[in-house]
Amino acid sequence: MIISKDDVQKVANLAxxxxxxxxxxxxxxQLESVLEFIEKLKKADISSVQPMSHVLDIQNVLRADVPxxxxxxxxxxxxxxxxxxxxxxxxxVIE
Amino acid sequence: xxxxxxxxALTGLELLDLIKQKKIGIADILESQSLRTKAVEGKVKxxxxxxxxxxxxxxxxxxxxxxxxxxxxxxxxxxxxxFIPPYDATVIQRLKKSGFVIQGQxxxxxxxxxxxxxxxxxxxxxxxxxxDCVPGGSSGGSAAAVAADEAVWALGSDTGGSIRQPASFCxxxxxxxxxxxxxxxxxxxxxxxxxxxxxxxxxxxDNAYLTGIISGYDPNDSTSLxxxxxDYQKSLEKDIKGIKIGVPKEYFSLSGDGELxxxxxxxxxxxxxxxxxxxxxxxxxxxxxxxxxxxxxxxYYIVATAEASSNLARFDGVQYGLRARNADNLITMYKKTxxxxxxxxxxxxxxxxxxxLSHGYYEAYYxxxxxxxxxxxxxxxxxxxxxxxxxxxxxxTTAFRLGEKxxxxxxxxxxxxxxxxxxxxxxxxxSVPCGSNKAGLPIGLQITAKAFDxxxxxxxxxxxxxxxxxxxxxxxx
Numbered sequence: 001m002i003i004s005k006d007d008v009q010k011v012a013n014l015a016x017x018x019x020x021x022x023x024x025x026x027x028x029x030q031l032e033s034v035l036e037f038i039e040k041l042k043k044a045d046i047s048s049v050q051p052m053s054h055v056l057d058i059q060n061v062l063r064a065d066v067p068x069x070x071x072x073x074x075x076x077x078x079x080x081x082x083x084x085x086x087x088x089x090x091x092x093v094i095e
Numbered sequence: 096x097x098x099x100x101x102x103x104a105l106t107g108l109e110l111l112d113l114i115k116q117k118k119i120g121i122a123d124i125l126e127s128q129s130l131r132t133k134a135v136e137g138k139v140k141x142x143x144x145x146x147x148x149x150x151x152x153x154x155x156x157x158x159x160x161x162x163x164x165x166x167x168x169x170x171x172x173x174x175x176x177x178f179i180p181p182y183d184a185t186v187i188q189r190l191k192k193s194g195f196v197i198q199g200q201x202x203x204x205x206x207x208x209x210x211x212x213x214x215x216x217x218x219x220x221x222x223x224x225x226x227d228c229v230p231g232g233s234s235g236g237s238a239a240a241v242a243a244d245e246a247v248w249a250l251g252s253d254t255g256g257s258i259r260q261p262a263s264f265c266x267x268x269x270x271x272x273x274x275x276x277x278x279x280x281x282x283x284x285x286x287x288x289x290x291x292x293x294x295x296x297x298x299x300x301d302n303a304y305l306t307g308i309i310s311g312y313d314p315n316d317s318t319s320l321x322x323x324x325x326d327y328q329k330s331l332e333k334d335i336k337g338i339k340i341g342v343p344k345e346y347f348s349l350s351g352d353g354e355l356x357x358x359x360x361x362x363x364x365x366x367x368x369x370x371x372x373x374x375x376x377x378x379x380x381x382x383x384x385x386x387x388x389x390x391x392x393x394x395y396y397i398v399a400t401a402e403a404s405s406n407l408a409r410f411d412g413v414q415y416g417l418r419a420r421n422a423d424n425l426i427t428m429y430k431k432t433x434x435x436x437x438x439x440x441x442x443x444x445x446x447x448x449x450x451x452l453s454h455g456y457y458e459a460y461y462x463x464x465x466x467x468x469x470x471x472x473x474x475x476x477x478x479x480x481x482x483x484x485x486x487x488x489x490x491x492t493t494a495f496r497l498g499e500k501x502x503x504x505x506x507x508x509x510x511x512x513x514x515x516x517x518x519x520x521x522x523x524x525x526s527v528p529c530g531s532n533k534a535g536l537p538i539g540l541q542i543t544a545k546a547f548d549x550x551x552x553x554x555x556x557x558x559x560x561x562x563x564x565x566x567x568x569x570x571x572x
Contacts, residue, residue: 008446015404015449016411017442018430027443030504034447037505038393038460044467051465052472054288054318055274055521055546061317075181081418088413093425 002035003028102127104569107247107301111153121151124247128154128198132245135572140220141230141240143171145199152196156246158237159200160207161292162281163187166197170283171215172205174416174436184281185316186250186292186309193308201236201249205438206407207257207285209233210510213501214440221497222264223570224536228494231261231510237295238265243572248296248305252282254289255395256490256514259526262295263489263539266528266568268302268556269295271514273546274521275320277306278313286402287318289395289518298566299527299557303327306549322547330550331557336377338555341482342370345388346513349491359492365530365538366488369559373486376558383482385474388516390467392508395515397451397464404448410436443504472520479522479545484555487513489526489539513541523549527556528565537568 005028012019019027073086082089102110102124113119136142143159146166157163160170162180164187169175183191190197204214212220212235220235222228223243230239234251238261241249251258253271262269270293277292284290294305307328312321350357374380412418412432419431437445451460478485491512500507517524522543529540540559544551560566 003450007450011446011450011453012442013430014453015445016408016426016429016433017437017445018434019442020434023439023442026439027446030443031447031450033505034396034508038397041390041393041397041463041467044387044390044463044470046463046466046470049466049469049473051462052469053465055472055519056318056320058318058320063314071181076414078181079178079415081412081416090413091422091425091428 001032003031101131103131103244106297107153108304110247121153125151125154128245128247135223135243136245138221138226138572139223139239139243139245140218141201141236141243141245142199143169143202143217143236146197148196150196152194154198154247155190155195156199156201156237156240156249157187157197158203158234158249158251160203160252160283161186161250162283163197163200168200168283170206171203171217172436172438172441173216174410174432176417178415180281182281185278185313187281189309198246201234201240203236204233205441206283206403207233207252207254208403208440208444210256210260210507211495211500212236213497214438216438219497222494223572224266225494225534227496228536229264229497231264231494233257234269234295235261238262238267238269241265241267241295241297242570244569248294248301250292250309251295252290252292253518254285255399255518256511258293258295259514259524259539259541260490260511262526264494264537266531266537266565266570267295267297268299268525268527268566269293270302270306270525270549270552271517271523272306272310272549273523274518275318276523276547276549277309278311278316278319280313280315284406286399287406288402289399299553299560300328300331302525303331303553303557325550327549327553330554333554334377335373335555335558338378338484338551339482340373340378340380340555341383341478341485342380343385343388343485343487344382345385346487349512357491358488361532362488362490362492362538366540369529369540370486372562373555373559376562378555383478383485385478385516387467387470387474391471391516391519392512394464394467394471394519395511396447396508397460398468398519400444400448401452401461402448404445404452407441407445440504468519471516475516475520475522483544483551485543487541487543489513489541493532493534493536493538517543522546523552525552525556527560528568529563530565531568537565
């Protein structure tokens with residue numbers, strides 16, 4: 001076995017997704033078969049190449065550091081589930 | 096004789112010609128289209144919602160993951176079911192400047208995760224050629240809307256085949272432009288190094304026209320390149336005598352593996368016939384090799400899920416979208432929000448992507464995948480040193496039945512086996528109709544060219560299309 005139910009639970013926790021028992025069972029089996037399929041990458045000879053994170057021959061695209069028009073505070077908060085006095089509001093962070 | 100057909104059945108450029116000749120007005124198009132939509136949308140269910148337009152213009156349908164200012168944009172996900180973007184995506188700005196109005200937003204697999212449109216949180220879209228079959232995905236709504244003549248044309252997005260595979264399944268033309276050709280600003284990100292927006296249309300001419308409108312440099316997308324946009328309409332005028340076409344042998348030797356399907360016989364025959372047609376038109380066709388093809392799906396499901404897990408971290412119930420109300424601290428709120436807001440495929444992909452990036456697995460999976468990606472890209476570079484384009488099937492099968500692959504994610508992923516490589520290598524690829532199987536379902540031909548050479552794609556696709564009847568076939572709905 002490549003990925004155990006405990007692994008899936010641990011990773012789901014890292015990804016901040018709560019899973020119920022049914023999802024945990026289902027995903028564990030499905031992820032196992034996907035990872036099994038992915039195992040074939042081990043056959044490829046990668047000794048001659050650098051990792052390719054994207055295809056373009058560009059790096060660090062920068063713009064001039066000058067202020068531009070941006071969204072207003074009201075526009076930014078418009079989609080927020082909860083806001084208070086111009087800020088996003090979230091549940092308690094520290095006990 | 097276009098005038099004898101109902102307006103909704105015409106192509107975009109046929110309609111624009113009639114407007115220019117003052118034979119029709121935009122109101123005539125909107126009326127014809129509204130009648131058509133009323134008649135067939137109940138069966139096809141291509142649209143997530145229609146726009147209540149006050150402005151008038153040439154109508155276009157847009158996939159529901161492209162931000163439209165002031166208009167609900169949801170990615171077919173519960174987590175964004177109330178999201179109203181405060182700005183227009185660059186492609187939307189460009190369309191509006193060119194006189195278009197957004198007719199409606201099309202259904203899709205949630206966050207573009209899927210190849211069948213069944214992962215929509217709303218409802219599945221049906222294939223206009225057979226309502227028991229999927230339209231493909233993830234841009235299935237856009238493909239079905241165009242195929243059913245509900246939309247003149249549409250935009251989709253393509254991360255591993257999400258424009259081309261549904262175009263193939265629905266018998267329309269779909270282009271994934273070169274990575275960097277079309278701005279991704281305002282496209283809700285799935286996998287940032289793979290995503291591109293592109294058009295789905297009734298024929299190649301319309302596709303070339305729309306591509307010209309949406310292409311070009313955008314300072315808001317640091318991965319859009321500042322290169323001149325070709326004259327795509329003009330590229331259609333040239334014949335293809337002497338053009339060098341490579342046919343990769345690996346794509347034709349795909350065999351079934353246990354319960355997994357190989358290349359369908361009828362698809363293979365249709366594509367071979369298309370290749371014979373290209374030869375007749377003067378193309379020089381030879382067999383070539385893309386030796387790392389067998390790794391493409393594996394690389395893709397590491398790279399794409401890794402990027403997705405990072406991109407979707409923003410959906411946490413704080414800035415926009417759904418928030419679970421039954422949480423007494425922040426972490427619990429995140430977890431409950433994401434449990435309630437994401438569908439099963441989104442959860443699977445986020446978990447897989449987090450796994451391949453996590454400590455202890457990063458090198459074995461993610462880093463290795465990036466290296467194999469370089470090998471796949473190099474395969475294309477080598478072939479394009481000698482050849483102008485590559486011709487393959489778009490998908491190994493025609494449209495499959497609803498539910499057929501839903502319980503087996505791996506089988507669903509393999510539906511993209513022929514389309515994924517173009518995203519990994521960043522090169523442009525187009526799907527054009529090239530036949531139908533005995534059951535009457537469309538088959539697609541994929542043409543791939545070197546980066547930023549959309550002209551050659553359109554030229555080859557147009558010459559092929561004009562020599563064959565396939566793009567004129569319409570589903571009976």
